[in-house]
Amino acid sequence: MNLESRSFNAPVNVQRLIGIAIALLCAIGVAGAQDFAITKDEIKAGKKEYSPYLHQAYPNRVFWGDTHLHTSFSTDAGMVGDTLGPEEALRFARGEQAISSSGVPARLIRPLDFLVIADHAENLGLAPMIEESNPELLRDPMGKKYHDLVKSGEGWEAYQLWKKSGAEREDSMPNPSLQRSAWERIIDAVDNYNEPGVFTAFHGFEWTSTPDLRNLHRNVIFRDGAEEARQVLPLSIFDSVDPEDLWDFMEAYEKKTGGRALAIPHGGNLSQGLMFAVETMSGQPLDAAYAKRRMRWEPLYEVTQIKGDGEVHPRLSLNDEFADYYQWDKGDFGLNPKKPEMLPHEYARSALGIGLEQEQKLGANPFKFGMIGATDSHTSLATTREENYFGKFAGAEPGSKHRFDDLVSQDLRENGDGSLNVYHWESLASGLAGVWARENTREALWDAMARKEVYATTGTRMIVRVFAGWDFKPDEVHRPDFASQGYQRGVPMGGDLSAAPDGAKPRFMVRALRDPDGANLDRIQIIKGWVDAAGKSHERIFDVAVSDGRKIDENGRSKTPVGDTVDVANASFTNTIGDALLGGYWEDFTFDPKQRAFYYVRVLEIPTPSWIAYDEKMFGTQAPKEALRKQQERVYTSPIWYSPVD
Structure with missing residues (x-):
């Protein structure tokens, strides 16, 4: 591996940096999240001043949050036992103790910084x-x-009746005033608990498209306040199942209100190949206009959540020893079994490769998305730690009778043999979004999401940062001004490189710091995808930093496992292996300046007990033997893309 570094003395565009600084500082002043604002006149370019941080404008903090939480206002939560509404969900996310729907006291180890109440639009x-x-x-x-069925003790029958109307895409209560009433109550709660600089509550909802029970769900997040949110009603499956109609809805919202909106798809593993298909829902091949429009409205993908991890599938990445992680690959929501040809169009890594293929063909990339994690919890409680996991539904909260055998998705085929059943013991206590921004406000966090400076975690609050550029040197990853140099001379996660200088190769600086209340780190990896001259995508994994003095071979891999301190019977582990901090420099020795490519970082912790092990220890229960009792928590950053000059 070529680890030598040559400096190309890439000039820093000072004027551009000053412009960015002014724009960001003005935005901060508008947001009103600090006690005083800096005016344009106070920025003295070129003047020598003592404090080096006066004009610092780059994102300098990670904010943690959940962009996908359901409360009792979602019918598939409230009708099956969730009694906590938006206010309780927001208070819990802010760090307050809550009593769950099943009567269990709950609290987060540390508050979240932001939350999106993403209740289903259907009969809100x-x-x-x-x-x-x-x-x-x-x-x-x-x-x-x-109402009468529920009040007479037949709540399950009422829910099944309601589900039938949803499956048929016919609104059994076409009454906008009912939806308006619920939407206004959510808006009031969100605005009441939004406190700029302390805690951000976003207005949003989930659009629940499930054509033939194939998952095409999106969460819509507004950048704006109550005044703008009140001017619309959430779009539902009763309006359309076509994502392009959702984009029309968001475009109309922006024109009407002057606000901003984005949508985050999720659950591609249940889409039967539709999530990243190369045809529109109407069956037309993708074109450049579609690609640009999709990325305008859907800059992110929710890559990990309760219903399985969506980074990669072991059948697609045969050389990835970490690929088999909480796979949900039996089918959709119970009607159609999985076919192998669907898999590439369901997982993030393969979809990023398909995006490069489409870009080479169309001139625009329809799948150029950043990555975040979220819970999709239907308990009103945004919990992601293994020892504090409150489950997908209220009926599967800690200590409940059906904690393990609750059916999250049921085989609904007329002569089904149960092979499409997915049980709660197969669920993942995931995930969280890490957002790089300067302040905890709707505007700053939303803007970071829009520019893809975000990353996904399976629940850990690991701090990860990556920069790519042309002239970084190996020892610069250890500089105290690592981030400042990264922004000045390179691009962060979610960014773009292009037009490689003659003879140059992309150089990456990565840092990862363990969750202060979590496990040590195993390794930092860079996942590279590229497309060849024939338009076919490829992938390769590189270890760029490994703990405990292990070696990386000439092919860029360390095949030595980190070890394992997990005591499953006692649901415990120790940080006697792994490292608390890892930093890596890597130069792409396989680089071809003519090939489009993407790079994202995956960081793995050492093995730790899963929520199954913690439950068995706490309650003396027994999950099926196939259940995972230990795992390696992980982080996926948004990619950095390289494009040649055409």
Whole structure:
């Protein structure tokens, strides 16, 4: 491996940096998240001043949050036992103790910095309206029927009846005033708990497209406040199942309000190849206009959550020993079994490669997304730590009778043999979004998401940073001004490199710091994907830093495992292996300046107990023998892309 470094003395565009600084400082002033604002006149370019941080404008903090949490206002949560509404969810995310729907006290180890209440748009707020015997609900024939069934003790029957209407995409209660009432209540709660600089509560919802029970769900997140959010009603499956119609909705929202919106797809592993298909829903081949439009509205992908991890599949990446991680690959939501040809269009790594193939063909990349994690919890509790996992649904909270055997997805085929069943013991206590920004406000965090300076974690709060450039040197990863140099001379996660200088290769600086309340680190890896002259994508994994003095061979891999301190019976581990901090410099010795490429960082912790092991130790219960009792938590950064000059 070529680790030598040559300096190309790439000039720093000082004028551009000053412009960025002014723009960011003005934005901070508008946001009102600090006690005083810096005006344009106070920036004295070229003047010698004592404090080196006066004009620092780059993102300097990681903020942790969940962009996908359901409360009792989602019918598939509230109708099956979740009794906690948006206010309780927001208070819990801010660090307060809560009593779960099953009566179990709960609290986070540390508060989150932000939260999106992403309740399903379909018949929003039905469960609390039934509980309150809402007069408007009772005036609706089907609303009264649902209400009466629940009040007579037949809540499950009411839920199944409601599900049937959803599966048929027919709104059984086409009453906008009901949806408006629930939407206004969520907006009020979100605005009440939004505290710029302390805790950010975003307005948002989930659009639940499930054509033929194939998952195409998106979470919509608004950058704006209550005034803008009140001007629309959330789009639902009853309106459309086509993502392009969702983009129309967001475009209309922006034109009407002057606000901003983005959508985050999730659950591609349940989409039966539709999530990253190379045809539109109407069956037309993708074109450049589609590609640009999709990336305008969907800059991110939720790569890990409760319903399985979506980074990679072992059948697609045969040389990746870490690929087999919480795979949900039986089918969709119970109607259609998985076919091998669907897999490349469901997982993030292969989709990024398909995006390069499409870009080479179309001139635009439809799958140039950043990556985040989120929970998709339907308990109102955004919990992601293994020893504090409150489950997917209220009926599977800690200590519940059906904690392990609850069916998250059921085989619904007429003559089904149960092979499409997915049980709660197969769920993952994931995930979180790490966002690099300067302040904890809607504007700053949303803007970071839009520019893809974000990363996904399976629940750990590991701090990870990566920069790519042309003239970094090996020892610069240890500089105290590592980040400043990275921004001045390179690009961060979510960024783009192009037009390689003659003879240059992309050089990467990566740092990873363990979760202060978590496990040591095993290794830092860079995953590279590229497309050859024939338009076919390839991938390769490189270890760029490994703990405990292990060696990386000439092919860029360390095949020596980090070790294992997990005591499954006692649900414990020790940090006597691994490192608390890893830093890596890597130069792409395989680089071809004519080939489009992407690079993202994956960081793995040492093995730790899973929530199954913690549950078995705490409650003396027994999960199926196939259940994972130990795992390696991980982080996936948004990629950095390289494009040649055409």
